[in-house]
Amino acid sequence: MKRLTLLTAALALSGLANFAQAKTLETVASFTVIADMVHNVGGDHVHVTSLIGPNGDPHVYEPTPNDAQALKKADVVFVSGLHLEGWLDRLITASGYKGEPVVLSNGIMTRSMEEDGKKITDPHAWNSAVNGIVYVRNIIKALQKADPENAADYKANGDKYIAQLQDMDAYARAQINAIPVAQRKVLTSHDAFGYFGDAYGVTFLSPLGFSTETEASAADVGKLITQIKHEHVSAYFFENSGDPRLVQQIAKASGAHPGGELYVESLSPADGPAPTYVKMFRYNVDKMTAAMKGQ
Incomplete structure (x- = not known):
């Protein structure tokens, strides 16, 4: 009986250890498009908070105290970049977040225009599906770095999601080329x-x-x-x-x-x-x- 009790205790401790190892990664995304991408790559391994909710405008967003709390607890923060989230630096300072946000637009071919005599970079890169794939590859790398134990899952989820975006890109070309x-x-x-x-x-x-x-x-x-x-x-x-x-x-x-x-x-x-x-x-x-x- 004593041996059985010890075995039961050992199994219980093993289960607790596995539960502890399976900690969900706390991630924050600046707006909903990015949050959805992170969710698709991260799956059950991540909890995603979007600072800006549905139908929100990232150009004129005003952060809230809840945003600062979310940022402070985050393991990884994802942004689009290209000066879209101009309010983010102030929020990071206010929250005490110590990490560097992952800029998902890194690696795309940017476009720009002249506006009031200045050259301005277009921040809306995700509106090309090919650029969306660049975002996803950057998400895969960031999650693998933050959580190496689940790297294979992030790769598998990301590859599956990229295939969907490639189909989406082909669909757009076929529909528009017919016009x-x-x-x-x-x-x-x-x-x-x-x-x-x-x-x-x-x-x-x-x-x-x-x-x-x-x-x-x-x-x-x-x-x-x-x-x-x-x-x-x-x-x-x-x-x-x-x-x-x-x-x-x-x-x-x-x-x-x-x-x-x-x-x-x-x-x-x-x-x-x-x-x-x-x-x-x-x-x-x-x-x-x-x-x-x-x-």
């Missing part, structure tokens, strides 16, 4: 689809620059209306995280018709049409191609 080049023109609220346009051959026009913090002058709006009429841009979209009023005014003046809502910088709530990165991307492709076809 004549002259019809591939869309009006959006701000210049957030540049990487998408470069990758898939779509021309985007917008009254605002890379950030929703910028303001369009009356002269710029007038030029845009003239351009839309001249280039026969037939459809306009507003964005789930932005104010639709300006683009609606331009559309009314130019004769463009509503194409619906696009998800560009954040996912929808779970019961919406774009609750994951893959669903968001496909939803945007389907909405834009329908509008460009005049449906």
